[in-house]
Amino acid sequence: MTQLAAADTVASTRGAVTIDVAGLAKRFGDTRAVDGVTFEVRPGEVFAFLGPNGAGKSTTINMLCTLTRPTGGFARIDGYDVLTQPDEVRARIGLVFQEQTLDDQLTAEENLRFHAVLYGVARAERRARIERVLELVKLSARAKDLVSTFSGGMARRLEIARGMLHTPAVLFLDEPTIGLDPQTRALMWDDVATMRREEGVTVFLTTHYMDEAEIADRIAIIDHGRIVALDSPEALKAVIGADTVDLHTDDDDRALGRLRDAGYRAERVGEGVRIFTADGEGQVPRLLETVAGGVSSVHVHRPTLEDVFLHYTGREIRENDGEPTSSGWMRARRAARR
Amino acid sequence: MRTLPAPAARVAERPRWHELRTVLMVWERELIRFERNRTRIVTSLSQPLLFLFVLGYGMSTLVGSTAGFDFKKFLFPGIVAMSVVSTAIFSAISIVWDREFGFLREMLVAPASRASLVTGKTLGGATVAALQGTIMLALAPLIGVHLTVALVFEVIGLELVMAIALTSFGVFVASRINRIEGFQVVMQLVLFPMLFLSGALFPLSGLPTWLTVLTRLNPLTYAVAPLRQVVFAVQNVPPLAAARFSATVTLFGYVLPVWLELVMVAAFALIFFVLAIQGFSRRD
Numbered sequence: 001m002t003q004l005a006a007a008d009t010v011a012s013t014r015g016a017v018t019i020d021v022a023g024l025a026k027r028f029g030d031t032r033a034v035d036g037v038t039f040e041v042r043p044g045e046v047f048a049f050l051g052p053n054g055a056g057k058s059t060t061i062n063m064l065c066t067l068t069r070p071t072g073g074f075a076r077i078d079g080y081d082v083l084t085q086p087d088e089v090r091a092r093i094g095l096v097f098q099e100q101t102l103d104d105q106l107t108a109e110e111n112l113r114f115h116a117v118l119y120g121v122a123r124a125e126r127r128a129r130i131e132r133v134l135e136l137v138k139l140s141a142r143a144k145d146l147v148s149t150f151s152g153g154m155a156r157r158l159e160i161a162r163g164m165l166h167t168p169a170v171l172f173l174d175e176p177t178i179g180l181d182p183q184t185r186a187l188m189w190d191d192v193a194t195m196r197r198e199e200g201v202t203v204f205l206t207t208h209y210m211d212e213a214e215i216a217d218r219i220a221i222i223d224h225g226r227i228v229a230l231d232s233p234e235a236l237k238a239v240i241g242a243d244t245v246d247l248h249t250d251d252d253d254r255a256l257g258r259l260r261d262a263g264y265r266a267e268r269v270g271e272g273v274r275i276f277t278a279d280g281e282g283q284v285p286r287l288l289e290t291v292a293g294g295v296s297s298v299h300v301h302r303p304t305l306e307d308v309f310l311h312y313t314g315r316e317i318r319e320n321d322g323e324p325t326s327s328g329w330m331r332a333r334r335a336a337r338r
Numbered sequence: 339m340r341t342l343p344a345p346a347a348r349v350a351e352r353p354r355w356h357e358l359r360t361v362l363m364v365w366e367r368e369l370i371r372f373e374r375n376r377t378r379i380v381t382s383l384s385q386p387l388l389f390l391f392v393l394g395y396g397m398s399t400l401v402g403s404t405a406g407f408d409f410k411k412f413l414f415p416g417i418v419a420m421s422v423v424s425t426a427i428f429s430a431i432s433i434v435w436d437r438e439f440g441f442l443r444e445m446l447v448a449p450a451s452r453a454s455l456v457t458g459k460t461l462g463g464a465t466v467a468a469l470q471g472t473i474m475l476a477l478a479p480l481i482g483v484h485l486t487v488a489l490v491f492e493v494i495g496l497e498l499v500m501a502i503a504l505t506s507f508g509v510f511v512a513s514r515i516n517r518i519e520g521f522q523v524v525m526q527l528v529l530f531p532m533l534f535l536s537g538a539l540f541p542l543s544g545l546p547t548w549l550t551v552l553t554r555l556n557p558l559t560y561a562v563a564p565l566r567q568v569v570f571a572v573q574n575v576p577p578l579a580a581a582r583f584s585a586t587v588t589l590f591g592y593v594l595p596v597w598l599e600l601v602m603v604a605a606f607a608l609i610f611f612v613l614a615i616q617g618f619s620r621r622d
Contacts, residue, residue, distance in 0.1 A: 067447060090449035101440035105371050117363040118448035120356045 018043045018169055018202040019064065023073030025225075026059050033059040035225035036073060041170075041202060041218075046192075048216035049206040050309070056225040057206035058098070061174045064204070065095055078169040091119060094163030094171040094201070098178055100155055104148040108139060108158050111147060112165055119166035133161035136198060137191045153184030160191050164199060171195060173205040177212060189215060210305040219305070221312050228312040233305060240303035240311055243280030245287060248272045250294035262290045360450040364458025365465065368429060372466040379470070382428065386421040386474055390414065390481070393539065407579035414481050415566040415585075416538030418493070419500065422471035423536075423558065426501045427529050429463030430508025434515050452618045460509055460611060464501035471497040484573055492568045499600060500561040503607035510610045513617025536562045543584040554589060557606045560599040563587045567596055 019041035026034040034056040041047040049057045062068035064075055066086035074081060080088040102111050112130045121129055134140045137157040147155060156176065163171050173192065177185040189212070195201050205216070213219050214233050221229040221236075229236060248271065249255040255273050259266040264287070266275045277283050280300040288295055353359075372379070394410040394417075401409045436442040445455050475493055478485050511524055533539075535549075536558035545553065553559050566585040575583075586593045 065447060067443075087449045090447060095447060097440065097443060099440045099443075101444040103367070103371075103436075103441045104439075105374055106367065110367075110370065114363055114367060115444070115448070117359050118445065118450045120353050120449065122353050 016043075017041070017076075018045070018078055019047070019204060020076040020079075021064070021073070022075075024060065024063060024070055024075050025072035026056075026063060026068060027071045032225050034063070034070075037220075037222070037225075037227050038073075039220055039227065039230060041204060043169075043202055044196070044200055045218065046196065046203040046205070046216045048213040048219045049204070049222055050208065050210070050213040050219050050305070051206075051222035052208055052313075055222045057208075057222060058174055059225075060222070061172055061204070061206055065093060065172060066090055091166070092169045094166070094168035096156070096159045096163050096171070096173045096176050098175045100152075100159065102147045102155055102159060102162075104150075104155075105146065107144050107146055108134065108150070109143040111158065112162055115162050115165050121166050129165055129167075133164050136164070136194050137161040151184075153180055153187060156180060156184070156188055157191050160188065160195065164195050164201065167199065168201060170202045170204055173203065175206055175208070177207070177209065185212075210309070213305055221309060223313045229308070236305065236308045237303045240307050242276040242278055243303070244301045245275045245277060245280045245283065246272050246297075246299040246301070247275070247287065247291065247295055248297040249291060250296070255291045255294070258290055258292065259287070264290070357451055357454045360448075360454040361458040361461065364445070364455055365462040368459070368462025368466055371432075372429075372469070379473075382425055382470060383421065383473065385424065386417045387477075389420065389539070390417045390477075394481070404579040404582050405576035407573075407575055407583065409583070410481050411483055411573065412541065412566075412583040413539065414478065414483050415569040416536075416562060418471050418474045418497070419536070419558075419562045419565050420533055420538050421474045422467045422497050422501050423504050423533060423561075424529065425470040426463055426467035426504035427508045427525075429466050430459070430505045431512050431515075431521050431524070432463075433459065433509060433512035434518055434521055437512075437516065438518055446618070453615050456509055456611070456615045456618055460502060460505045460614070463505035463508065464498055467501035467505065468494060468497040471501070483569065486572050489568060489572050493565060496561075496565045496568065496600075499603055499607070500565070503557070503561060503603050503610070506607050506610040506614055510614040510617055513614055532556055532558045535559070537566075537587065538562050541582070541584045542587055554587070557603065559587055560594070560602045560606075563594070564596045564599050 017040045019039075021040070022038045023036045024034060024038070025032065025036045037056075037060060039047075049060065051057050059068060063070045064077065064082060066082050066089050070083060074083065076082070077089045078092045080092065082089050103114070106114070109130060112133070113126065116126045116130065130143075131140065134143055137160055139154065139158055139161065142150070142154065147158065150158065160171075160173075160176075171192070177188060180188065192203060192205075193215075196203055205212070207213055216233065218230065218232050219236060220227045229239070231239075242265075246269065247255060252268060252271070252273050256266055256268060259273065259275060264275050264277065266273055268274075275283075275287060280302070284298060284300065288298070390410070390413060394413045397413075398409040403409075433442060436445070446452075448455075472490075472494055475485070475490065511528070515521060515524065535553050535556045537553060538558075542550070542553050542559065542563075563586060570580070570585045587599065588594070
């Protein structure tokens with residue numbers, strides 16, 4: 001299957017596909033961190049890798065960014081091979097890592113100037129470009145301030161600005177909201193949306209937050225180094241199909257019998273009855289009529305990405321939530337030093 | 339609806355002199371950080387000053403002066419060298435901090451060659467170290483060491499050579515260290531022995547054999563000696579004192595000339611510079 005996909009994409013011309021990946025794999029000793037992933041990302045698309053910690057998201061992003069050598073398959077960014085043309089690839093990508101990678105003893109502007117020079121932004125354009133990206137993330141007023149005086153959210157937004165400084169074809173965001181509060185997260189996603197709208201950049205992000213994946217045009221669910229599902233959020237949810245309606249009644253057996261007699265797909269769950277049906281909310285009056293009394297509560301549930309994830313991996317993604325990750329610790333430690 | 343990017347407009351040709359500009363930018367960052375961190379300037383002066391005044395005055399009483407030339411004057415060039423060396427190593431090791439705090443990643447993922455990054459870092463660290471050494475040099479009159487304009491330039495030149503060698507060495511070490519804890523180990527096991535065995539703090543003539551061997555194996559020895567020789571060249575050093583406080587290094591009975599010592603230091607610098615570039619060019 002990998003072979004076929006590879007053959008298909010060889011013909012693809014530069015510009016038609018921004019990220020072109022086939023059979024990409026990375027082994028660390030006996031561990032298959034990434035076990036042959038294949039996907040394409042089109043220009044201007046927002047593409048999300050959704051998966052639990054350790055699923056292979058960061059390893060994949062590191063391979064796409066030329067920081068880690070693949071042990072199998074290939075990946076091309078804007079037509080350039082990550083293995084054989086790493087410098088070309090690097091010039092065309094912007095990166096926002098999990099951990100903060102600013103020099104906090106430099107000002108925002110100095111950090112950007114450093115980046116502009118290393119990424120070969122022409123001298124004549126440097127000034128204007130720095131002003132432009134600072135404006136896009138609304139940090140123009142803080143240009144001359146040391147990054148050590150920035151909040152975590154401001155630093156993160158400066159990193160997005162920096163990632164966009166050299167007008168990359170793709171902006172990579174590796175778990176960009178780790179350690180940020182919800183309000184800051186929202187601001188950060190606004191910045192990403194701005195970049196996409198104003199600069200036409202393709203966005204590749206990894207996350208283990210469902211609500212963040214929702215902003216993507218397409219989502220790849222990755223588990224144990226493999227893509228288990230890949231589609232738009234809507235299409236993924238449609239796979240789960242029906243809404244579910246949970247009823248709590250005086251007599252669940254009687255309710256179940258009546259519902260089944262009326263042709264509903266229903267089953268007992270815990271202390272209640274669950275009905276699987278399209279348009280759950282619209283069905284509620286008919287359901288109540290069918291059960292005919294004794295209903296104490298009704299709960300309608302529309303499929304979420306959470307359900308999609310559970311469906312494909314047999315696990316809930318949130319089991320990792322709230323645990324401090326290693327980069328979370330880094331951030332905390334850095335904060336403590338200031 | 340979506341604004342499609344125009345691939346043709348993206349990152350055209352890398353501008354001319356891109357690698358050179360990268361070197362200069364990385365160099366500039368070192369200077370900005372040096373200038374901004376006044377506390378560091380003062381603290382890194384404190385240790386050489388302690389050696390100069392405490393050890394210098396303490397030992398001068400014990401050693402006494404020979405024909406009006408005392409131990410402090412002997413010690414002074416060694417202390418200048420010492421502050422250059424420790425600043426150079428500290429600057430280089432800051433890469434370990436960059437690694438810990440992520441900035442190294444920002445540099446390594448840029449479309450610039452590792453050689454340019456290592457060159458910029460080495461030259462930046464070396465410049466800062468030479469500056470620090472020159473600040474020490476300004477204290478010469480306090481010790482009664484005579485300075486001339488030509489001497490100051492000679493010393494700065496030698497400081498730069500020494501600093502480039504030590505920064506290259508430090509950058510190489512930093513490329514192999516992944517944790518801040520490793521830094522302490524390097525300091526204890528490498529920097530201090532190198533400083534103490536370099537002739538910075540005592541004359542290298544008439545030592546027991548084992549100590550003679552160790553000092554001659556230490557590359558830093560050949561960096562300290564030229565500095566002391568140029569300083570002594572403009573002082574009034576009576577022959578008796580010159581014999582007692584020898585500024586030169588003998589190897590197998592030959593007195594090494596300054597140029598040969600500099601060649602040795604330059605070779606040391608080159609080897610570790612190449613190793614440092616290699617150290618940062620690995621990709622897993």
